Amino acid sequence: MSLVAKAFESSKIVPDVIPVAPTANIELKYPSGVQASQGNELAPTQVKDQPTVTYEADPNAYYTLVFTDPDNYDGPELVYREWHHWLVGNIPGNQVTSGETLSAYIGSGPPQGTGLHRYVYILYKQPSKLSFDEPRLTNKSIDGRAAFSTKKFAEKYNLGNPVAGNFYRAQFDDYVPLLYKGLGVNV
Incomplete structure (x- = not known):
């Protein structure tokens, strides 16, 4: 088993997010x-800006990148748990910036008092170029990101x-209220 697979299983990303x-x-x-x-643990202040994403890819294939927080909601209804921070589809090879942005990047914003959240990147190799019917979200929009x-x-x-992945953990820091303010969320 690869180190990536071991990390995803030991942190319970499998089965919490993907099977x-x-x-x-x-x-x-x-x-x-x-x-x-x-x-590893990173602070929201450190991950507020979109990262450079690198992975081994078939240059003739298309990929989808999902960035999600499966620890957004701690209540009994698990349907609300996952909150996606970034979605990019139809990525030609490993050229993420040339992909189709479905949801623009929003950095980590774990609410105060909720402890460490897992922030998970998952890469899929698409069967072909796809026609996505997801709403297009800006980095100022939280609509459609929860559940x-x-x-x-x-x-x-x-x-x-999924063909590749990575994740980090983060908890509340002084940047989070600024992020919420920029998203129009009152805390």
Whole structure:
């Protein structure tokens, strides 16, 4: 079993988010100078800006990248748990910036007092170029981000099992209220 698969299973991303772990790594480098590394802890201040995303890819294939927080909601209804932070589809090879942005990047914003959240990047190799019918969300919009399901999204578009992944953990810091203010959320 790969180190990525072991990390996804030991942190319970499998089965909380996806049924099968990816085996390859996604390299995530943030403008602040930090990198995600299979569960390391990073501060919201460090990951507020979109990272550079690198992975091994077939240059003739298309990929979908999902960035999600499965720990958004701690209540009894698990349907509300997952909140997606970034969705990019139809990525040609490993050229993420050339993909189709379905939901623009929003950094981590775990509410005060909710402890560590897992922030998970999952990459799928698409069967072909796809026509996505998801609403297009800006980085100022929270509409449609809650009650997300990576598993259902992957099933809807017949994405199969993920090919690569990475994640980090984060908890509340002084940047979070600024993020919420920018999103128009009162806390």
